[in-house]
Amino acid sequence: MGRWEPNARGRLEEAALELFAEHGYDQTTVAQIADRAGLTERTFYRHFADKREVLFGGGTVLEEALAAAVREAPAEAAPYDVVAEALVRAASFLDEQRRDHAPRRQAVIEAHAELRERELGKMAAWVSTLADGLRERGVEPRLADLIAETGVAVFRTAFATWVTDTRAQDLRSLLREAFADLRAATAG
Template sequence: MARWEPGARERLIVAAVDLFAEQGYDSTTVAQIAERAGVTKSTFFRHFPDKRELLAAGQETLSRLLAEGITEAPAGATPLEAVAAGLQRASDAMGPLNREIGPRLKAAVAASTELQERDALKSVSMAAAMTAALTARGVPGAAAALAGELGLLAFKRGYAEWADTDADHGLAHYTLAALSELRAATATLG
């Protein structure tokens, strides 16, 4: 094992997702993840406090990017236009690694109650970040909460489609299309 190689964090995430998908979350140990990633257990713990937190990797960054995009949207933007700016900003930060592990991550989460709970908390955090950014823009509470939830749903739907396709479009193409579809769907609710 090399003393230091760049990309340890990313290798740990990929190794964990692969092992979770292969043998289940509960059967996977930190030692196995570290070994698969080609690092030591102490390196694992420099990056993550426990194996559950591997799946939250980047959550704070994602929530921050969504909120920053909303905050930096033009002053006259509607709440959903501001959400679109947040989706654009966060989506632009997602690269090939995010796309590659998407289907395996989805399978690992589906197979573990603990990971489903962690994923739900991640969703709440993302929606709350968007809602807070909208509220700071002066959007009333109920409208900010609804727009934040629509933004979360658009992100999840767009990410799922992006991860499952071979098309050359970036994630923003899918998240913004999903937001547009959701906006149109709300008009039919009466």
């Protein structure tokens, strides 16, 4: 990643999203992505394992952020708040991206069964990460699963608003609002 390739990763992502939108995901090759970005295939593979990882490459970072947030939450924090804060932390990574990135990525994923599966697998991994983290904090296993699964459902709702309405607030705020709304709704 020498100085002659400033923001190669971002350029490759942008090129890939453009080409996926123009020609479809299946019809786009790594060579075309590299070419559009003005970079070599070799540079592509320095940043991504394969074409699919252009869409999912950020997943590991988010998962690690979730795990760390659960681990580092104050001992006295309630499990629901621990999960809410962990997801808000993950959301803040997405808020730092270009505002049009997530909606365009989402459109590619939704048009493609294999990518939808991969995305759902990612969400399932988030549930596991959160549930494992809660269990390590001493939360009873079934309750840990319930709160983790619920938390990711709340995330999904806020995320759907965020990607469909690009004038909406940042994802972090939408998420905080959703967790508060659910708390109010369950209070009866």
